[in-house]
Amino acid sequence: MSETYKSNRSVYYSCHYHVVWCPKYRRNVLIGPIETRLKEIIAQVCQECQAEVEELEIMPDHVHLLVSVDPQFGIHRLIKLIKGRSSRVLRQEFPALKRRLPSLWTNSYFVGTTGGALLSLIKQYIEQQKHV
Numbered sequence: 001m002s003e004t005y006k007s008n009r010s011v012y013y014s015c016h017y018h019v020v021w022c023p024k025y026r027r028n029v030l031i032g033p034i035e036t037r038l039k040e041i042i043a044q045v046c047q048e049c050q051a052e053v054e055e056l057e058i059m060p061d062h063v064h065l066l067v068s069v070d071p072q073f074g075i076h077r078l079i080k081l082i083k084g085r086s087s088r089v090l091r092q093e094f095p096a097l098k099r100r101l102p103s104l105w106t107n108s109y110f111v112g113t114t115g116g117a118l119l120s121l122i123k124q125y126i127e128q129q130k131h132v
Contacts (some may be wrong), residue, residue, distance in 0.1 A: 008070055016054065018076045018122055021083065021109035024101045028060035028071045034094055038063070041086045051078055054119070055126045064115070064126045075111055083109075 005012045023029050030038060035058045046053050046067060055066035069078050087104035091097045097104060114122050 003061070006070070008072060011070070011072060013071050014068070014118045015071050015075075016066065016068050016114040016119060016122075018112045018114055018126075019067065019075070019079060019109060020060040020062055022106050024103055024106055026061045027100060029097060029100060029104075030058050030063065031060050034090060034097070037090060037093065038086055039120070041089055042082055044076070045082045049073060049078055050079065056112055057126045057129045059129060064129055066119075066122055066126055079109055079111070 005014050005086045007013070038058055039056060042056060042063075043053060044064065045051075049069070051067050051069040051073070053065065053067055055064070057064045065082075069075055069076075069077065091104060
């Protein structure tokens with residue numbers, strides 16, 4: 001895979017992040033129509049923020065996201081927007097989530113840069129999560 005660089009007005013960059021986060025109490029709620037809607041919300045937020053979803057896998061109790069984002073925008077801002085909007089929208093559209101969880105997501109998440117690993121290996125790892 002050849003490395004491609006993106007740019008804003010002042011920075012050329014290639015920033016890829018592997019992000020993992022979980023629902024509160026690691027409940028198995030990210031299934032069926034909730035999983036489908038969550039994928040749509042993540043894609044929409046990333047598009048609005050000019051971030052590129054490179055790989056996405058939603059497990060019943062956690063989310064794996066490989067994303068490229070402008071370093072001046074920041075991965076922390078992107079994840080805050082994704083978690084905030086998805087929590088609000090999913091709890092509005094699926095009232096059962098309100099009954100099961102006081103809030104949809106935990107406050108924490110894992111983020112790792114992919115500079116030390118080939119992107120293809122990380123994509124393969126995320127793709128294989130469903131089959132473990």
